[in-house]
Amino acid sequence: MTKKILILPGDGIGPEITAEAVKILDACRESGLDAEREEGLVGGAGYDAAGHPLPESTLAKAKAADAILLGAVGGPKWDTLEDLSKRPEKGLLGLRKNLNLFANLRPALLYPQLAEASTLKPEVVSGLDIMIVRELTGGIYFGQPRGIEQRDGENGKERVGFNTYVYSESEIERIGRVAFEMARKRGKKLCSVDKANVLEVTILWREVMNRLAAEYPDVELSHMYVDNAAMQLVRAPKQFDVVVTGNMFGDILSDAAAMLTGSIGMLPSASLNEKQQGMYEPCHGSAPDIAGQGLANPLATILSVAMMLRYSLGEPALADRIERAVGKVLDQGLRTADIAYPGTRQVSTREMGDAVLAAFAES
Numbered sequence: 001m002t003k004k005i006l007i008l009p010g011d012g013i014g015p016e017i018t019a020e021a022v023k024i025l026d027a028c029r030e031s032g033l034d035a036e037r038e039e040g041l042v043g044g045a046g047y048d049a050a051g052h053p054l055p056e057s058t059l060a061k062a063k064a065a066d067a068i069l070l071g072a073v074g075g076p077k078w079d080t081l082e083d084l085s086k087r088p089e090k091g092l093l094g095l096r097k098n099l100n101l102f103a104n105l106r107p108a109l110l111y112p113q114l115a116e117a118s119t120l121k122p123e124v125v126s127g128l129d130i131m132i133v134r135e136l137t138g139g140i141y142f143g144q145p146r147g148i149e150q151r152d153g154e155n156g157k158e159r160v161g162f163n164t165y166v167y168s169e170s171e172i173e174r175i176g177r178v179a180f181e182m183a184r185k186r187g188k189k190l191c192s193v194d195k196a197n198v199l200e201v202t203i204l205w206r207e208v209m210n211r212l213a214a215e216y217p218d219v220e221l222s223h224m225y226v227d228n229a230a231m232q233l234v235r236a237p238k239q240f241d242v243v244v245t246g247n248m249f250g251d252i253l254s255d256a257a258a259m260l261t262g263s264i265g266m267l268p269s270a271s272l273n274e275k276q277q278g279m280y281e282p283c284h285g286s287a288p289d290i291a292g293q294g295l296a297n298p299l300a301t302i303l304s305v306a307m308m309l310r311y312s313l314g315e316p317a318l319a320d321r322i323e324r325a326v327g328k329v330l331d332q333g334l335r336t337a338d339i340a341y342p343g344t345r346q347v348s349t350r351e352m353g354d355a356v357l358a359a360f361a362e363s
């Protein structure tokens with residue numbers, strides 16, 4: 001059956017990088033992928049066109065799609081919107097929540113050609129291959145109550161901001177299973193990251209992970225406090241195989257892990273629900289400061305297409321071909337600004353996309 005793919009370019013560099021990824025997607029369609037694609041508006045683009053970061057029409061298209069490719073959302077133009085529910089980021093969070101995309105896979109894989117591009121010593125990062133499994137539809141991002149309100153304090157009335165960090169056992173269990181299964185397919189090591197020395201919610205998190213471990217005797221489970229995990233990621237990152245953690249810790253740790261690989265511009269991600277319907281996006285943001293200048297790295301988005309083929313479209317061979325094509329252009333010494341260093345050739349967003357396309361066509 002023909003698969004449906006929704007393309008949501010979004011804001012900032014989003015349109016430039018998705019344009020390059022769509023070229024590769026179309027090349028896959030020419031190579032036998034039975035899929036059709038359509039576009040939609042999200043984030044600031046959705047707000048500008050329809051008054052909402054997740055317009056009804058976009059949500060309807062997203063629900064009907066087998067997979068979604070999203071560029072990035074947000075920018076200074078919308079940062080001053082008083083109504084927080086209209087901010088671009090709410091478009092992204094709304095998609096995650098409405099489609100129940102609870103499992104966020106963020107691989108931090110170092111391409112050997114980029115060992116020099118990392119801010120860490122090559123020997124610390126070479127061979128790095130971590131998979132961060134981040135819970136994406138719960139935790140403090142979505143917990144109620146939340147808000148900013150006037151309250152009576154010792155010095156009279158003042159404004160108070162609050163959020164709620166909450167996880168139910170079933171939410172912890174389902175993300176735990178995804179992570180254990182992932183570890184089983186990889187190096188069989190799972191590190192669960194929490195703050196169980198302070199937060200009750202993560203005491204429960206740890207308990208549930210320990211309970212699940214009995215069902216996965218072939219996987220070695222360890223626990224780490226999030227502050228230590230942040231330190232270990234930059235001290236000795238190769239100790240990690242699969243990391244599982246909640247929404248906010250995962251947000252932070254995945255940015256840190258991304259930098260180990262040379263640039264956050266290299267990291268794709270997949271957000272899946274129980275039906276393997278997925279949204280695929282680069283881990284980086286909309287980078288409004290470099291938008292429209294051809295400086296953005298399209299590789300994270302192109303690699304997100306590979307993840308889409310692997311996890312939602314059942315086309316692992318095409319996914320491999322894309323990943324090999326990316327390896328080939330890196331071998332050729334082509335680099336966008338974020339990963340360029342002396343001895344390499346700096347290319348624009350479009351030149352990088354075209355080079356991957358050429359390498360893909362040859363393979």
Ligand code: IPM
Nearest residue numbers: 073074089092093251283285
């Ligand atoms: C991410 C981003 C988002 C998040 C923002 C844009 C809402 O940082 O996908 O990591 O915090 O989840």
Ligand code: MG
Nearest residue numbers: 251252255283
């Ligand atoms: Mg983030």
